[in-house]
Amino acid sequence: MNADPGAGGEDERETPSDDSVPDEEREALVTIAHGAVVTSGGVSGQRALTAATEFVLARGLGPTAYGVYALAWRIAQLLSRLVTFGSVPTLQRYLPEYADDPARRGTVAGLAYATTLGFGAAIAAGVWLAAPRINDLTVEEAAFPGAMRAFGFLVGLLGVVMVASAIFRAVGSARGEIAFNKLLRPGVRLVAAVAALAAGYSIGGVAVGIVAATALLAAVAVPLSARVTGVVPSLRGARREARRFYDHAAPVAMSSLGKVFQNRVDVLLVGALLTATAAGVYNVVLVLIAIAWIPLMSFNQLLPPVASDLYANDRTATLNAVYSSVTRQIVTAVVPILVVLAVYGRELLGLFGDPYVAGYLPLVVYLGGVFVGSAVGATGWLLMMTDHQYARMALDWLLAVLNVALTYAFVVRFGLVGAALGTSLAIAGQNGIQVLLLRRFEGLWPFDRTFLTPLAAGVAALLVARAVRAVVPGLAAVVVGGVLGLATYAAALRRLGVDPRDRLVASHLAGRYRAALARRLDR
Incomplete structure (x- = not known):
């Protein structure tokens, strides 16, 4: 154009x-x-919750243990940029265009969730197998493989929350996206980290607690997003919609992968x-x-x-x-x-x-x-x-x-x-x-x-x-x-x-x- x-x-x-x-x-x-x-306001709250979590962990774990946690967490964050396979920008692109076609909107949302779950399972399996090797190549700390494996399961759960939040955003609801993606997601991490440290756990316990709390958040986010936005995920008609969906999502996903190596x-x-x-x-x-x-x-x-x-x-x-x-x-x-x-x-x-x-x-x-x-x-x-x-x-x-x-x-x-x-x-x-x-x-x-x-x-x-x-x-x-x-x-x-x-x-x-x-x- x-x-x-x-x-x-x-x-x-x-x-x-x-x-x-x-x-x-x-x-x-x-x-x-x-x-x-x-x-x-939501992002500022997110940053405050994130900073509070890192402050608690940095003080509670000590510099070396915190460094092990931080590396595992950052790797999981990097993988979470890939797990939706471009679904989030694709939702922003097509849900506004399909405003008068609820069925087509539901199909796009269904493809986004299905894609994220599939890539989440693949990433979790890959992280489980690769965690010991990553440890050998990086920090060489005994606690790292267990934390990294736990965070491998976290990646798919984060992806589900991101897709649910993206649906809110695509229909013009900033509040829903902020609530789940900007506030509740870091909020449950802070609560899980504080609870694990208070119970006497170290890196592994913190990681497992964060995964469990995020799983509960994902279980709430999906049905609530559908009810509030009216975009009900469905795979009916997915075969007809898939080509256009992935024509947009695939290059975006490859861009995201490139950006991981870029910045x-x-x-x-x-x-x-x-x-x-x-x-x-x-x-x-x-x-x-x-x-x-x-x-x-x-x-x-x-x-x-x-x-x-x-x-x-x-x-x-x-x-x-x-x-x-x-x-x-x-x-x-x-x-x-x-x-x-x-x-x-x-x-x-x-x-x-x-x-x-x-x-x-x-x-x-x-x-x-x-x-x-x-x-x-x-x-x-x-x-x-x-x-x-x-x-x-x-x-x-x-x-x-x-x-x-x-x-x-x-x-x-x-x-x-x-x-x-x-x-x-x-x-x-x-x-x-x-x-x-x-x-x-x-x-x-x-x-x-x-x-x-x-x-x-x-x-x-x-x-x-x-x-x-x-x-x-x-x-x-x-x-x-x-x-x-x-x-x-x-x-x-x-x-x-x-x-x-x-x-x-x-x-x-x-x-x-x-x-x-x-x-x-x-x-």
Whole structure:
């Protein structure tokens, strides 16, 4: 599909007044922003629960045992990216399109569940057989094979919860996806970990407890998703639907596999080339890095179905305007988070224990990749929603091969910093190329001069935060510097001027939330 004339040119895009935003664009922006607001709360809760779990385990197990657990957990997380075999993006692509055909929707959902269960069983069997060999190649600790085998069963269960959550998301329900995928999934892990440690268990008991708790969550998620969304999974008509389903899912799955080697090979190489303690330190770094991804994840919550609908209706110009505005909003939200993590990373890592402060430099290096990945917006999703999944697959694998070689060399030469450097370069490289592909294929281009405003405000916040750190000691600097830095950032944005589209979205949502609050208070 070709872009509408002028859809991608930044020079042809004028800054609108509040009243000049077309209704279709206004509706899309408000829908995505509302989803981002709802999601940001859920994702923030998810990150808080995850950080609490890692804090409890890091303190309760000790650096070496925690490193063994962290490696097994991260491998399971990597495999969970593959277990749905591309079903999650495929649900985002086709459930909105089949809105008027409940039977076809049910078939797509049925294929997603069946695919996930099949790959989950295969992964569990493979992990069971490979766990001793993985241990020999990595940490060489007696507790690792048992934990890894338990987590092998966890992968399929996580996949089921992800599919159920994706159905909520595909029909435009951010709350359902947030409840199961963002809150309950890490919540049951925290409860299981605390219970296992309180009962005196070590790594194996923690792993078994997490698997049992996740199994209960999956048993609840599937029927509740069907009842709330009306998308009842079925394999009736699966043979007719399978070809189109897997034509989209298969290249997405191959992209996911490529991305494991592209920007998650660092976890495997740290475990293979460094120590169990280093694996634990790097895992804590990834816990903090996950906070920086919150804005991108939040805005991406409802962008895929909105983009799919606009693209299917040949509204490329509107899609480009929405892409530009949403990307600028992501940048505006992520900059202050990056400032706090970069300036106060040592203090935040120290909360997990003194050994983890060694992860500060890898943290800062990794933040560079987060900035680039956030600054280009939802490039990967947009390639998939505009039916360019094969181009993304080829790019994922091209960069995966290059990244494995570079990251291996970096880890051998620089240790933990090398792991972060390789991943950061991979994230920056892929997202940079993807934004160029979107411009080439569809004429989509998000950038204009309005992106300079949050960057300039971020520089002001950075200077204030560093000044506070120089005069205020310890964790008090995080609180004082964070508050003053955010205040400086907000004041600078106000002074430099907020884009009218962003102002429009903020005022519309504020009015909606005030009205909702007033209705609740009147009850």
